[in-house]
Structures are given as structure tokens and as C-alpha cells.
């Protein structure tokens with residue numbers, strides 16, 4: 001049972017939603033805050049590599065696990081369309097966005113996003129100023145709910161997601177622990193970022209199951225928030241290798257970058 005469900009459909013930052021269950025221990029609460037082109041990945045460098053890597057692969061299965069409102073899934077779709085064009089990028093679509101929060105996924109399917117000025121800047125930065133190709137502004141503006149411990153509020157503009165983008169993402173409401181078993185077992189580009197602490201007791205079992213879905217032609221991308229809670233931080237855990245070239249990225253190459261425990265003390269330089 002949830003006792004504190006801070007959420008407002010009108011005043012919805014893309015996306016701040018804090019759910020706390022009664023005991024308030026890790027695994028019993030989660031936050032769904034997210035933003036476009038979240039900083040813990042070198043988006044340009046990584047997607048240039050992805051495009052080359054999958055040049056001869058006819059279908060790539062792309063997942064945004066723990067997707068929140070879809071900011072991440074839409075970021076993936078936008079960067080691929082911007083780099084390849086809609087037609088060539090087709091083999092990466094749809095991006096499957098999975099989250100167990102019904103309110104968020106239900107709202108995500110409505111096709112509106114509330115963007116902060118920073119979201120707008122980041123979208124333009126990574127798409128070559130194509131924000132308007134993907135989103136139509138409405139005249140609705142409002143302050144977000146206070147976010148995080150600092151209680152910061154942002155001025156948001158409500159945008160309609162245009163069909164070119166909306167069509168590329170499918171939202172599924174499901175717990176990752178069950179969804180993982182339904183995933184295909186090859187050619188997967190899996191984003192599973194900034195949710196590992198919430199998986200808590202199930203994180204080991206989940207990592208093992210995810211490993212079965214990660215072949216030599218697959219990648220797993222995690223986030224900075226996952227630093228201490230994601231089991232793959234340990235060397236070669238469940239067969240995952242930490243990429244030397246891309247921080248927060250794991251593969252099955254067998255050539256692990258670090259010898260010991262993974263640490264995230266240095267922040268990723270944006271590209």
C-alpha cells in the first residue's frame with residue numbers, strides 16, 4: 001500500500017513522482033524523476049558506435065527498462081532518427097518502454113510531455129535543433145511540483161508529442177522481474193538506468209535473468225544512480241564485462257575494463 005504518492009497529472013515534471021510505501025526502506029520506495037538525454041551517458045559517442053555495430057543486423061531490439069515517463073525512450077528514438085533518418089532507423093523501433101508504475105505509463109500513452117527549459121536545450125543539442133520536428137508546444141505553462149530534497153521547482157511547458165516520435169515508443173506496464181523473461185535473447189540494446197537500488201532484494205536474480213538476454217550482440221546500459229546497487233559492478237559478474245570505451249555500458253565481450261569493484265567517482269564528460 002502506498003502512503004505517500006506525490007503526483008499531479010497537471011503539474012507533472014517529466015517526470016517527478018515519488019512513491020513511498022509504509023516501511024520506507026530501500027526497495028519500498030522509488031522516485032521516477034527523469035529528463036531528456038540524461039547525463040550519465042555519452043549519447044553521441046555511444047550511438048555512433050551502435051549504428052556502426054548494428055550496420056548489418058536487420059532488427060535491433062531496443063528497451064528502456066524502468067522507463068518512467070518515456071524521456072529516455074524518446075531520447076533514444078530522437079537520436080537515432082536524427083543520425084539515420086526515420087527510414088533507416090526503422091530497424092531499431094519500436095523502443096519498448098517498461099515501467100511498473102501504472103499512473104506514469106497511463107499518462108505516457110496520452111502523448112504529452114512537460115518540458116523544462118533544460119529539456120528543450122538538451123533535445124536541441126542532441127538532435128541538431130530538431131525539437132520542433134518532434135514536439136508541438138501548447139500554450140500551457142506551469143511550475144513543477146517541488147523536486148528532490150532541495151524542493152526545486154521548474155517552469156514547464158506542455159508539449160504534444162508528434163506522431164513521428166510517438167509512434168516509435170510502446171509503453172508496457174509491468175514489473176521488470178517478470179518482463180525480463182519475455183525479452184528476446186539476442187540483438188538487444190537494453191537501457192536499464194537509475195532503477196537498480198529500487199530492485200533491491202531482486203537485483204541479483206534480475207541481473208542473472210538479464211544476462212541470459214544479453215548475447216555478444218547486445219548491450220546493457222546502466223546509470224550513475226546504480227553505482228552501488230548493480231551487481232555487475234563486480235568483475236565479470238554474470239558474464240557481463242564493463243566497457244572500456246563507454247562508461248555505464250556492459251557487454252559480453254569478456255574483456256572487462258576494471259579489475260575490481262566498479263566505482264563511479266568520476267562523472268562522465270558530456271559529448
Ligand SMILES: C[S@@+](CC[C@H](N)C(=O)[O-])C[C@H]1O[C@@H](n2cnc3c(N)ncnc32)[C@H](O)[C@@H]1O
Pocket residue numbers: 030031032033034035038065066067068069072098099100101104174175176177192193194195198199223
Ligand atoms: C529514477 S526512474 C529512472 C528513469 C530512467 N530510466 C532514467 O534513467 O532517467 C526509476 C523508475 O524505475 C521504476 N521502477 C522501479 N522498480 C521497478 C520494477 N521493479 N519494475 C519496473 N519499474 C520499476 C520506477 O517506477 C521509476 O519510474
